[in-house]
Each structure stands twice: as structure tokens, then as C-alpha cells.
């Protein structure tokens with residue numbers, strides 16, 4: 001089986017994890033701050049807080065912004081469910097913004113219109129907006145930051161796909177246009193720590209709050225304490241947090257992987273360029289060209305719309321899967337999930353998201369994918385689209 005994505009683990013990665021296993025700390029040791037520094041330096045952000053997953057990091061980012069009951073959070077209709085669930089964990093309401101038809105990224109024109117309508121109708125305005133850099137391609141953050149200023153909402157980037165990418169002259173995660181950005185280190189993503197996530201920010205208060213919330217809401221900072229210290233053992237729980245810590249094993253793997261981030265993204269671009277040469281023969285649509293920066297290319301989505309002499313998406317998908325090509329669909333729009341339908345969402349509400357979902361397929365792309373693997377993907381796809 002050739003999967004749509006998979007990790008690339010080197011002997012250096014293995015050695016880095018083994019070294020932690022033989023050390024004094026399996027968790028809460030020196031490896032986590034080391035990983036945080038390496039991501040922070042890559043992005044040029046001032047603070048980084050590692051967590052057990054991107055889902056945990058999105059939850060903590062919302063909590064640190066005091067998102068709670070009575071608040072509203074907007075995210076993209078085309079994403080993994082975690083982009084919306086993070087606000088639900090905080091007791092907030094969620095609404096969605098429709099996407100650009102070609103990239104699947106949050107459509108800033110739709111967002112602008114929705115904000116204006118909401119204000120004109122006296123509706124509840126969003127406290128935070130969570131754009132998702134789908135497939136590793138940054139959203140139009142400049143436009144989003146302008147709207148955030150105008151309407152007074154916070155911006156949390158779900159950059160789970162996008163570490164190693166750029167927006168204009170900034171690495172994704174610089175937080176030049178946002179309050180917080182969140183990365184995922186799940187094995188299918190660009191860099192892995194097995195499970196893991198990280199929030200980066202330039203706001204010291206948000207960073208301190210996220211650090212506290214990651215570990216039960218406990219502080220050891222005398223300045224944050226309510227009472228005088230009882231002694232050197234003393235700590236205070238000053239709010240309700242979680243145990244969302246990353247282990248040192250995970251962090252050591254992540255730090256070692258960061259040494260190859262540039263190489264990983266280059267390899268993904270090489271594969272994408274090769275698809276760009278091989279696929280135009282076939283009746284499928286390729287991803288749109290890059291506009292305002294370099295994608296991290298977590299995914300390589302093609303569109304198979306059953307026109308131009310191609311078979312239907314489902315037929316093509318099943319054909320590929322049956323022949324060992326582990327394609328996937330990213331994503332079923334979140335508002336179509338039964339949990340969200342139960343909250344009142346319905347099909348037809350975000351037509352561009354539904355149209356994107358109708359014909360998208362993610363082809364295999366990962367650093368260790370060989371030319372021979374890729375030729376096989378293209379050959380099987382060629383027979384698949386012809387029915």
C-alpha cells in the first residue's frame with residue numbers, strides 16, 4: 001500500500017529518542033523546551049508551547065483567549081473536525097465560513113460579507129476566527145488581519161498542515177497576522193513527534209496562560225500566586241487546566257525532525273512538480289498555482305469531477321484503493337457531521353465547501369515516496385479515471 005502520507009524516520013531520529021529513554025526524564029525534562037526553541041526559531045515567533053496534540057493546542061489557545069459560553073468562534077467549513085471542536089470544548093458556539101472554490105481555504109470575501117451582515121443584523125460577533133491553511137497553503141492572512149482589526153476578533157491559525165511553509169516573506173507561525181498559530185506533529189503531517197502539537201505566539205501573556213493551562217492551571221511563579229509561599233515545594237493552582245503535556249520522547253523526535261524540515265518541504269515540492277508534469281495528460285484538475293508564498297505541501301489534492309471524460313470521484317477512489325494506492329479525501333465539511341447537524345447546521349449551507357468535498361482526492365505525497373511509487377500512482381490513476 002502506498003499511503004497518502006507517512007513519516008520519514010532517520011537513524012538520527014531513533015538515536016535522539018533512545019537517548020531520552022536512557023536519561024533521567026521521560027517527561028518534564030529538557031527535551032520539551034529544546035523542541036519549543038527549535039520551532040520558535042524556525043518561525044521567528046517569541047513563544048512556543050508544546051502540547052500533546054494540535055487538538056489540545058487549539059483547545060488551550062481558545063481557553064487562553066477566554067473563549068467560553070456565550071462566545072462565538074468561526075472556522076473554515078473544510079477542515080478536520082478539531083478546528084471547530086476546540087471552541088465547543090470551551091462551551092462556545094461555532095459557525096463556519098465558506099471556502100475558496102480552488103484552494104479550499106477560508107474565503108476572505110465570504111468572511112467579510114458574513115461579518116458585515118452579522119453586524120448589520122445586530123448578531124453575535126465572533127470572538128475568534130480560526131483560519132486553516134489547507135494542504136499547507138497559507139490563507140490570505142493580510143486580509144484576515146485587516147478584518148480582525150476592523151471587527152475586533154482574535155485570530156488562531158490552524159497551521160496543522162503548514163509548518164515549513166511561507167506566507168509572503170514570513171514563515172507560517174511567525175504570527176505576524178495572528179494571535180496564535182498551532183502546528184500538528186501527527187505522523188502524516190510535515191514533521192512528526194508521533195503525537196504532538198505546538199502553539200506559537202508573540203503575546204507573552206497568552207504564552208504564560210497557555211503554559212499554565214497545559215499543566216492543570218498550576219503556577220510556580222511567585223508573582224502569579226494568591227498567597228505567600230509555604231516553602232520550596234509550594235505551587236498554586238490558580239485556574240482549571242488540563243494535562244496536555246508533551247513527553248520528552250516525543251519532543252526529542254520532534255527536535256531531530258526539525259533538522260530536516262527544509263529538506264522535507266523541498267522533497268514535497270519535487271514530488272508535486274513531478275505530478276505537475278505527469279498528470280496533465282489525465283482528465284483531472286491539478287492544485288492551483290501558489291499565490292502568496294510557498295506551501296508546505298502536506299497534501300496534494302486533485303479534483304476528479306466526472307467531466308472531461310473522467311469517471312466519478314467515488315469510482316476513481318475505490319479503484320485506487322483496491323490497487324494499493326492509499327488515497328484519502330480531505331475533508332468532509334464539518335457542518336455535515338452528525339454532531340454539527342444536531343446543533344442546527346444543514347447541507348447546502350456552505351455550497352463552495354460542499355462542491356470542494358464532492359470531487360477532491362489527496363494523492364500520495366511524502367518525502368520517502370520514490371519516483372517508482374509515484375509512477376505507479378499515476379499509472380493506476382490513469383486506468384481509474386478512464387473507468
Ligand SMILES: *Cc1c(COP(=O)(O)O)cnc(C)c1O
Nearest residue numbers: 053054055080082160184185186
Ligand atoms: C491533524 C489536524 C488537526 C489535529 O491534529 P492532532 O495533532 O492530531 O490533534 C487539527 N486540524 C487540522 C487541520 C489537522 O489536519
